[in-house]
Amino acid sequence: MTTDRIKFPPGSLHRVHVGDSARLLIHVNEREPNQVEDGDKDASWTLEAPEDSSSAHLRRLQTCDSPTAIIPSQLVDQEYIITDFTKSYTFTAFTTNPPGCSISYAQRSSASAVISFDPANRLFKFFYVDDLLLLQSLGEKTYDITVSASSGNVKPIGTSASFKLTLKSPCGRSNMVKLNSLPFVSTPWKYKLRDPPQAFEYRAFQILTFPVTHTLCNQITYIATTDLSPTPLTATSSPVSIKELT
């Protein structure tokens, strides 16, 4: 915002726009030889002296002090797999009317633990490795992220837009969680007919995670079958059962 002292020609009448719609008629005293020292047909003006004053202080409002509109850009929905590398998203700058006014941004979301935001660069980063609580026991969960924008020093205006962030679990992804089987405990494994029931022993599989090491997917379900029957062996099946060595 800048302040200018405007001097009008003696005896002149001037119609000044104040704000968006009001107009002010200024009558300048003839005894003071004045002239307009600065003028800008596109500027808006606000009066700081009474209407009947011989001279008036007028505050020239920069056009961006009171923009009339902020137009959001099209925000793009995002996905992030928990424990994955940091994912970045830079959204296109909003625009203003008049164009080119500075805009301040902020964001809000109930998934804020995953989100870091650099408003100066309109840059979102998504990263999280601590737990899967945000998924609420689901394979994926979608959250709304609202970007709010404000502009203007004298008459600030604001607007907002949103996009969706879908968080996904790494546990069902073979490129992020791998299971390695270990050699069976006793091979060859022999069972003689009429022997007492025996347990087929195996070691717990190894879990390998990428790109970071974590234990968020550490529950394993085992299914043992034979080529004789599709019915899985269990810890209580007979004569052969299965047993995990701890």
Added chain:
Amino acid sequence: MVYLEDASIASITITLNAHITGWPDNKAVPATATI
């Protein structure tokens, strides 16, 4: 029930599959053993 009849040795194959609980698509290469 397995009938061996005249054979003194027979074999069956046990296949052990594993997946992350709740994510059956994430299977390891099946581990196998022969009985």
